[in-house]
Amino acid sequence: MTDLISRVAAGDTRALARALTLAENRDGALLAALDLAARPSPWRIGVTGPPGAGKSTLVSALVRQLRDQGAARLAVVAVDPSSPYSGGALLGDRLRMAEHTLDPGVYVRSMAARGHFGGLAAGCEDVCDLLALAGHDPVIVETVGVGQSEVEVAGVADTTLVVLTPSAGDSVQALKAGIMEVADVIAINKADRPGADRLEEDIKEGLDLRPHPAPGAAHWRPPIVRTVATQGQGIAELGQALAAHVAHLRGHNLLGAMASRRALARLDSLALEAIGAALKGDGALAQRFAALRARVAAGQATPRAAVAELLAGLDK
Template sequence: MSIPEELWRRFQEGDPRALARALTLVESGHPAGRELLKRVRGKGRAKVVGVTGSPGAGKSTLTDRLILEARKRGERVAVLAVDPSSPFSGGAILGDRIRMMRHHQDPGVYIRSMASRGALGGLAGATVAALSLLEAFGFDRIFVETVGVGQSEVDIARVADTTLLVLTPAAGDAVQAFKAGVMEIADVFAVNKFDLPGGERIVQELKSALELSPPRPGGWRPPIHPTVAASGEGVEALFESLEAHHRHLVEHGLLEGHRLERARFEVESVIQEWGRQRTQGAGALVARVARGELTPEEAALALLGPGPEAEEGAL
């Protein structure tokens, strides 16, 4: 299906309502949305910052403050807030948009909540596709805030240029992050709500853990920033570290690798969604697996066609 020319014209002219319509087409998987993506891919180069961390860490409030810092520097900013989807209704909890309402009259800020759609990692492929639309629309910086559950931290590192992990002095928060392996993928750390007891202890634990973590590409050393998002304390220094990491990526020729990994993640997400849809309509096949008549691999082969093993055998 071709893109409505009126929509395409308005999108190119910078009409935010056309952007909203385009994002809806992409998120719903509409053929016109897919055609639109083909036109816009590679037409923008925004700085993409992933913001992740456990629920209650203050990610939305901190992102709100980072938006202010970006606007002080004249940047046009977009935010994709990935909200958890209900597994029953498919609806999302759009709380992040509420917490950033101060920017709703600023034409230089665009905030969009997107449902995770039950994606295993907390990020849907549509979220990644939306980045292409926002870049083509001309935004200078895009914040992607994740649900902070499951493997969303690992997923956001594959999508963003810079990954910001937000921790708090809350009991067990940092230890849980270490277990999840997030230490290896975060580029910048923020210990938010640093005015609460235990903030300095978290900073010391992070420093100790970073000494044991593998070296980062180009020799980058992740900085740790104490912040109090509610008052803005420490946010300017945090923003400067986000800028420093982007300069590091440019200087060491690492940005292109990030973009390729983002495309790989998007393709994998489409495959995962196709598999989920086909499995839902294959009750008889799934029942045969449950009875031991088929292996899961045989069932998957019947649903999706030859897999990697078949391709290797053909070489």
Template sequence: MSMTTPPIDAAIARVLEQFRAGKTAALARAVSIVENHRAGFEQILAAQHASLGRARRIGLTGPPGAGKSTLTTRLARLYRNEGKTVGIVAVDPTSPFTGGALLGDRIRMEEIALDPGVFIRSMATRGSLGGLATATREVCDVLDGFGMDVIIIETVGVGQSELDVARAADSTVVVLVPESGDSIQTLKAGVMEIADVFTVNKADRPGADRLRNDIELMLGLRAGATTQNVPAHHGVDLRNIPDRDALRDAMNPARAARAAAHLESPEQWTPPVLRSIAAQNEGIAEIADAIARHFRYLEASGELRKRRRARLRERVMEVVEQQLRQRLWQDTATLAWLDAQLDGLEDGTLVPFAVADTLRARSAHLLTGATYAPLPMPTGASA
């Protein structure tokens, strides 16, 4: 299929010119256009595409009140001290009753809000599930294209199944607090499985060590390791334990299970379980170091390329789904035809599957028309 690049609107061209010149105001303007899918947002995203992949994308997720905003602030300050520029995308929930969102993260991050090397964007979920706003990944692409060294994505206070951040970030930090739940919570599928790094924040509170121990045990069990070689707690004669490591395992079966998991699959990344008190700036350097080690692992193992290719694949799928929804449900003739089928659906002479098949067939002209072509198809690619 032959594809040509559409002309860029003069206003968008000016934004891109200032954007390439490193003007923060142009970055803010580009982010707003992309976030709200205003006219020209495709051209802005297309202009950044060849530059993507330079920034390290870090996701922070966890339950409400875990201290994610404070931890984001401390990490941003650490990266700024290293001379890196930081983009922050903080997602707040949209009210299902009023449609509004507080977007108060900039207030919480006031100590870095005026730093010229930090760009903070608060986004509302606007009904999107998964812990992120619909346009979060697109906004991250704009920040990446602008040249940010680090992009931190802070999710809303998520539940166990809101996992979009793992698909948007290179490394995902799950932030928990002692009040996050009992040991059963650590075994549940969902948010506990997406972590590349765990941190138990507010670790000065009672129960923090127990939660870390529960997470260690969960990691060992999920990796298929067992504690069959670990002495039981009851009745063990500590005098007969041969060395310090064995003694440590005797006193902490969770750590032993996790160590066994690492021995079984040393080539796999084993998420560290850290402690932090973000409000007092404790444990931040250890978290940053774990993120750096994880990024080196991703590069060395080839997992980074795999994750980023999966992100590109999902991006194309998202665009297709978005275009199909808009083309179908904004077409008045299609909606009128669908309304005309309601009588048959109501009396049972039609079924939804048959109506859907017919609708798709009669709407083929809507689904196949070109919308936007950023670049010609590469030689040898399938049309």
């Protein structure tokens, strides 16, 4: 495994593909070897917003823009957390990314986060680390924009781009789902359609509702950029808005703080994952748990009392 990791670090794309698959399958040996490697921390951009908002089209245009701005190697991860089998959205993303398949500086990967505790984060962090190790900067993570992942993507990103469209109901939906709170930059995509002015007003109102920063804390008001992804309109401005945000983070030394917050979130999700696995495994904890289950099933203990007993056993 150490050898595989070295080959990833040397830029071997076949090794990278294999390592990514192992990481997605939570291969213990691979993940342990990855932990030992010196991992660079590239700029991570998360992209979220309702399905069909044009995220993939926008990311594809943005990739071109970032390449032109001098990014030597960058990666796109398309996450579909809903199901490993919903090929539809990912297939569409593939098509929209097709223009980059001949560009050796762009690596595109689809990933299905399969219901771990901790949702999106658990597998996605490792995938991002592997892509970083292979020299990609930035790493862009796009979600399909359904359910929790819509907000969770902010937990793996330095800069979160929220994509909305003037079609009816989007702004309300965005406010409800809480994605306004995680937005660092907002794109009003499909600005070729009517209703962009109205949406911008709604977004501004939504931004006014965000909690005010603590006195003295660095304040960032998310810029709103209008884009027509299919025609490449507004992409340069979007690239500038995203770059301004990461410059803001660097200028206020916030990247380190975000990395440690991410490390803590990762600790939490890995701990939950490990405890869940330990309860189902064949170690001492699992045996004690099985005995407690039998007593609960027989009506000899309540679930609450059984959990208390399990934890009391851990304290010893």
